[in-house]
Amino acid sequence: MRARLPSAVRVLAAIVVLTTAACTGGDAGSELTVLRTGAVVAPGVAKGAGAKLPDGFRVAEGTTLLGPVKPGGIGLVYRGHPVADLGWQAELDVHGDPVAVMRAYGRQALDRGFVVVGADGERCSSPAAPDCEPVGYRQVLCSPQQHVVESHCSLLLQPATRRGGEQLTLELVRTASRRFGAHGSHLTVAYTRWEHRPGVYEPGPETSVASDRLPADGGVAAPPSPRAGVEPALPGTGRPVFAGGESDVRPIVVEPGSELAVSPWPVESNQPSYGLLMRITGTSRDVAERYRRQLGRTLGNARVNVTRVGGRGATLYRVSGGNDGGDGYSLLIADWGPDERWGWLTTFYD
Numbered sequence: 001m002r003a004r005l006p007s008a009v010r011v012l013a014a015i016v017v018l019t020t021a022a023c024t025g026g027d028a029g030s031e032l033t034v035l036r037t038g039a040v041v042a043p044g045v046a047k048g049a050g051a052k053l054p055d056g057f058r059v060a061e062g063t064t065l066l067g068p069v070k071p072g073g074i075g076l077v078y079r080g081h082p083v084a085d086l087g088w089q090a091e092l093d094v095h096g097d098p099v100a101v102m103r104a105y106g107r108q109a110l111d112r113g114f115v116v117v118g119a120d121g122e123r124c125s126s127p128a129a130p131d132c133e134p135v136g137y138r139q140v141l142c143s144p145q146q147h148v149v150e151s152h153c154s155l156l157l158q159p160a161t162r163r164g165g166e167q168l169t170l171e172l173v174r175t176a177s178r179r180f181g182a183h184g185s186h187l188t189v190a191y192t193r194w195e196h197r198p199g200v201y202e203p204g205p206e207t208s209v210a211s212d213r214l215p216a217d218g219g220v221a222a223p224p225s226p227r228a229g230v231e232p233a234l235p236g237t238g239r240p241v242f243a244g245g246e247s248d249v250r251p252i253v254v255e256p257g258s259e260l261a262v263s264p265w266p267v268e269s270n271q272p273s274y275g276l277l278m279r280i281t282g283t284s285r286d287v288a289e290r291y292r293r294q295l296g297r298t299l300g301n302a303r304v305n306v307t308r309v310g311g312r313g314a315t316l317y318r319v320s321g322g323n324d325g326g327d328g329y330s331l332l333i334a335d336w337g338p339d340e341r342w343g344w345l346t347t348f349y350d
Contacts, residue, residue, distance in 0.1 A: 032232040035064060036095040037184040040232055040263040042279065046093075054088050054312075055191060056112060060104035062096015063187060066262050067277045070344050071312040071334050074305070075194060084195040087166075088312065091265065091277065091344070094185035098172050102141050102153045105189060106214045109168050114157040116214060117167070141214065142172070151185075152268055155214070165194030165203030175266045186265035186275075234260040241276065255290040257282020258343060273347050280341035284333050287343070288317040295319065295329050 033041050047065040050058055059065045075085030094101055106116070142153035153172035169192070174185040194203050235241055240251035241264055254260055259281060264274040280287055285306070292304050305318045312334075319331040333343040 032234060034232050035093050037093055038263075039066075039093045039184050039265070040234055041066065042234065042259070042261045045261045045277070053090055053189070057105075057108055057189070057191075059090075059092065060101060060108070062101045062104070063092040063094050066091045066093055066265075068334075068340075068342055069312075070332065070342075071314055071316065072192070073316040073318065073332070074307050075192070078201045081197065081200045082307075083197060083201045085192055086195055087191040087193040089191070090189040091262075091275065092187040092189065093265070094172060094174070094187050098151060098153050098174060098185065099142055101187060102155055102170060102172060103214055105170050105187075106141075106155050106157065109157045110214070113160050114168060115160045117156045117158050165192070165196070167192050171268060173266045173268045184263075184265055186267075234263065236260075241274075252276065252345065252347070253294060254278075255287060255294065257287040257290065261342075267346060275347075276343075276345040278343040278345065280333055280335070280343050284315070284317050284335040284341055288319050288331065288333050291331050291343075291345070292319045295331070298329075 031043050033043075033046065035041065035046065045067050047059060049061045049063065051065050052058055053065070054069060070089040070091070072085030072087045072089075074082045076083050110116075141155065142151060151172075151174040153170070155170040157168045157170075159166055169190045170187065171190075172185065172187040194201070196202055235254050236259075237254050237256050240253050241260065242251040257280065258278045260276065261279045262277045264276055267273040267275050285304075288304050305320075307316050307318070314334040314336045317331075317333040317335065319333075320329065329345065329347045331343060331345045333341065335341045
């Protein structure tokens, strides 16, 4: 019988560290880690397989959790009333097989009473429902892409009991090219759960066609090869997120009071887009205002919203904006207290 490694050893093995070095351009003396995919992470940011996620989920083999779980907040305004998203979102680096990773998280959801939405099948919340008809297409789990994103995997699941306003979304994006700055394989696990507000907003039951089986693979590339020779560095204050290269994206500059915690990850979009995780070291409101001014100059129509609703106990500072061409950005700063402040920034270009 083979001896089982201690949990701490298994976590380190899952992260697949290639090299560490002192931070250049960030906090002097801190140790940065380069993951197998080439992603660079700051100390204490990465968690390997087995780490806990909310609602009973766990980090699956082949993935590494990046930073804390992003909280929900004001998800929508219904008839003039703000409705909170009480869910969460996890950002994960993917060094394993994309299909196996998607199936691992999908299986966790199925084991918790979820079903796949939009898959082949005829099951509905009511057999007599007018939309209870066979789906006219064959859903695939992953599919090859062209141009910016080389492979894309997606999966939407909802509780089999058809609880309104609740769903789990898995979206995996892979790009091995550094042409657009952000590279690597990245998975976003988003659990949406709308707030029930009697007399204001009460999500009704879903009637989408669903299946208790995961869809087939659509032919996606093999796991990413270990990326060697990556410089373990993250840009510091005043430095652009991307340095050089052929990126068509105007780089975000790191503002005072914030530190890049992970190198940018790719985001599914028509044009090169990316996500960032930052550790907030300054006053949250001040940092949000600095990024509002910067992003407003870049894309226009910038605004800052502050809320305590939702957020899993945090005060949330949300900065968002965009232009008429479909380009935009979203920054969420979650402030749990003086020692626990994080920011997530996503750009999208149409």
